[in-house]
Amino acid sequence: MPKLLVSDPIDQAGIDILSQVAQVDVETSLSQEDLVRVIPEYDALMIRSGTRVTKEIIEAATQLKIIGRAGVGVDNVDVATATRKGIVVVNSPEGNTIAAAEHAIAMMLSLSRYIPDANQSVKSGKWNRKAFVGTEVYKKTLGIVGLGKIGSHVAAAAKAMGMKLIAYDPFISTERAEQIGCRLVDLDLLFREADYITLHVPKTAETANMIDAAALAKMKPNVRIVNCSRGGIIDEAALAEALREERIGGAALDVFENEPLEADSPLRSVGKQLILTPHLGASTAEAQVNVAIDVAEQIRDVLLGLPARSAVNIPGLYPDALEKLRPYLQLAETLGNLVGQVAGGRIELLNVRMQGDLANNDSQPVVVAALKGLLSQALRERVNYVNASIEAKERGIRVIETRDASIRDYAGSLHLEAKGSLGDHAVTGALLGDGEIRITDIDEFPINVPPNHYMLFTRHRDMPGIIGKIGSLLGSFNVNIASMQVGRKIVRGDAVMVLSIDDPLPDGLLDEIKKVPGIRDAYTVTL
Ligand SMILES: NC(=O)C1=CN([C@@H]2O[C@H](COP(=O)(O)OP(=O)(O)OC[C@H]3O[C@@H](n4cnc5c(N)ncnc54)[C@H](O)[C@@H]3O)[C@@H](O)[C@H]2O)C=CC1
Numbered sequence: 001m002p003k004l005l006v007s008d009p010i011d012q013a014g015i016d017i018l019s020q021v022a023q024v025d026v027e028t029s030l031s032q033e034d035l036v037r038v039i040p041e042y043d044a045l046m047i048r049s050g051t052r053v054t055k056e057i058i059e060a061a062t063q064l065k066i067i068g069r070a071g072v073g074v075d076n077v078d079v080a081t082a083t084r085k086g087i088v089v090v091n092s093p094e095g096n097t098i099a100a101a102e103h104a105i106a107m108m109l110s111l112s113r114y115i116p117d118a119n120q121s122v123k124s125g126k127w128n129r130k131a132f133v134g135t136e137v138y139k140k141t142l143g144i145v146g147l148g149k150i151g152s153h154v155a156a157a158a159k160a161m162g163m164k165l166i167a168y169d170p171f172i173s174t175e176r177a178e179q180i181g182c183r184l185v186d187l188d189l190l191f192r193e194a195d196y197i198t199l200h201v202p203k204t205a206e207t208a209n210m211i212d213a214a215a216l217a218k219m220k221p222n223v224r225i226v227n228c229s230r231g232g233i234i235d236e237a238a239l240a241e242a243l244r245e246e247r248i249g250g251a252a253l254d255v256f257e258n259e260p261l262e263a264d265s266p267l268r269s270v271g272k273q274l275i276l277t278p279h280l281g282a283s284t285a286e287a288q289v290n291v292a293i294d295v296a297e298q299i300r301d302v303l304l305g306l307p308a309r310s311a312v313n314i315p316g317l318y319p320d321a322l323e324k325l326r327p328y329l330q331l332a333e334t335l336g337n338l339v340g341q342v343a344g345g346r347i348e349l350l351n352v353r354m355q356g357d358l359a360n361n362d363s364q365p366v367v368v369a370a371l372k373g374l375l376s377q378a379l380r381e382r383v384n385y386v387n388a389s390i391e392a393k394e395r396g397i398r399v400i401e402t403r404d405a406s407i408r409d410y411a412g413s414l415h416l417e418a419k420g421s422l423g424d425h426a427v428t429g430a431l432l433g434d435g436e437i438r439i440t441d442i443d444e445f446p447i448n449v450p451p452n453h454y455m456l457f458t459r460h461r462d463m464p465g466i467i468g469k470i471g472s473l474l475g476s477f478n479v480n481i482a483s484m485q486v487g488r489k490i491v492r493g494d495a496v497m498v499l500s501i502d503d504p505l506p507d508g509l510l511d512e513i514k515k516v517p518g519i520r521d522a523y524t525v526t527l
């Protein structure tokens with residue numbers, strides 16, 4: 001019988017399902033060292049946010065097939081290492097949506113009416129009504145950062161309370177936001193206009209420290225901030241200082257950079273304008289049953305050799321189709337990722353054109369792979385072949401599939417065109433005989449470059465001297481160029497330059513490049 005380790009408190013409903021197919025060991029106080037030591041015995045691991053599944057633990061595993069996260073965020077799991085080791089990581093994307101949204105609303109109202117402090121005061125024998133005069137949320141502006149599942153539910157509840165809704169989510173279409181009743185704005189405007197701000201984004205490089213001292217300085221003096229998403233999205237020291245100096249109205253935090261919150265955290269000594277809860281967003285009876293069953297069923301299925309429905313790191317395709325299409329799926333994912341970054345902003349329409357031999361294949365997996373690539377900047381490892389289409393639909397991205405077997409520049413090629421809030425952009429790519437990917441066209445400029453981790457693209461006037469100037473600029477910032485290519489349609493017209501570079505561009509260099517005479521636009525891409 002396979003063995004399952006449950007290392008965080010999980011509802012019995014999940015344990016009951018798993019006990020039918022595995023030996024279940026529940027050990028909820030293991031240290032990192034203990035986990036490294038015991039993990040080789042186990043076929044499956046079930047966790048919540050309390051266990052950090054580090055590279056060391058995953059590498060120590062010898063027979064682990066699946067890590068089940070009974071909740072949403074998988075930022076406590078080293079998904080990249082699990083994927084490399086072929087370990088499936090599953091989560092429960094919707095099981096605790098309502099619980100987390102309701103906690104955010106509870107935090108907002110508690111902040112407005114000082115409920116925790118008022119309660120404490122009465123219990124300590126006082127009857128002080130003057131100290132706790134609150135504010136109403138009715139007709140106030142709520143700024144929602146991240147309009148996904150939880151953010152949308154918060155929006156619905158806040159709307160019912162008569163709040164005005166604005167939101168920042170660069171990956172949601174205007175139509176989708178309008179359906180929810182939100183006006184999409186940029187982050188700067190949200191910071192300046194909101195009376196309440198609530199965060200519902202995953203923790204990524206873009207969202208880390210999104211609310212820092214500079215952001216806090218832009219906000220209204222009485223703004224109240226709620227964070228029930230992830231620690232580290234707000235700079236805790238800057239927040240504590242702003243609260244202590246009464247530069248903002250209040251904050252309510254459920255999640256922290258380090259959990260449990262350190263004993264000497266500056267947050268612990270802030271007064272009634274700050275409410276802290278110990279990561280309780282998902283802690284309702286209903287949500288715990290939902291996530292436990294959802295994840296237990298998936299672990300059971302994977303242990304029985306069946307596919308998982310919410311795997312964050314494997315394609316949910318049938319093995320035969322997968323094998324045949326695998327190189328094209330990689331091409332589609334790379335081009336999706338590329339066109340998403342080239343277009344920037346919100347994508348409203350993706351046109352996927354399968355060309356040459358590729359036109360004779362099943363298009364669905366290719367489209368899914370392109371969408372997975374397109375959404376990967378927003379959703380990171382959470383988007384997969386199983387959920388990419390649903391995630392795209394929820395974001396209001398329309399997809400058009402076309403085929404043209406007569407385009408035969410290469411045996412098989414793929415053309416992606418993205419229409420978005422910042423304009424329309426298109427990329428084409430092909431597979432060479434040896435299966436290597438080539439980007440063959442960008443915005444109708446012919447090129448022929450393999451994808452690279454770090455790339456720099458420019459749009460410029462085709463005139464002598466430009467290439468040299470860009471080369472020297474990169475050199476002067478110690479950025480090594482691996483390859484460089486120029487594509488143009490007509491001599492001395494518009495051209496594109498594509499550089500593969502060994503390192504990311506240092507701060508300020510992109511602005512310098514944009515200042516070079518003749519350069520119309522420049523942007524970087526990470527593939
Ligand atoms: N406190 C708690 O106990 C709980 C916390 N969570 C956390 O809540 C967060 C949101 O969860 P869901 O709504 O289920 O996820 P979701 O994936 O449905 O929504 C996240 C939204 O954030 C947007 N987004 C991504 N990068 C962004 C950026 N740089 N700026 C603005 N928006 C961006 C995405 O487009 C997406 O619409 C996650 O971090 C999750 O781990 C979830 C459940 C319970």
Ligand SMILES: O=C(O)C(=O)COP(=O)(O)O
Pocket residue numbers: 048049050070071072073074096279280281282283
């Ligand atoms: O689902 C999530 O992302 C959460 O943050 C919930 O965490 P928990 O399962 O309560 O430790």
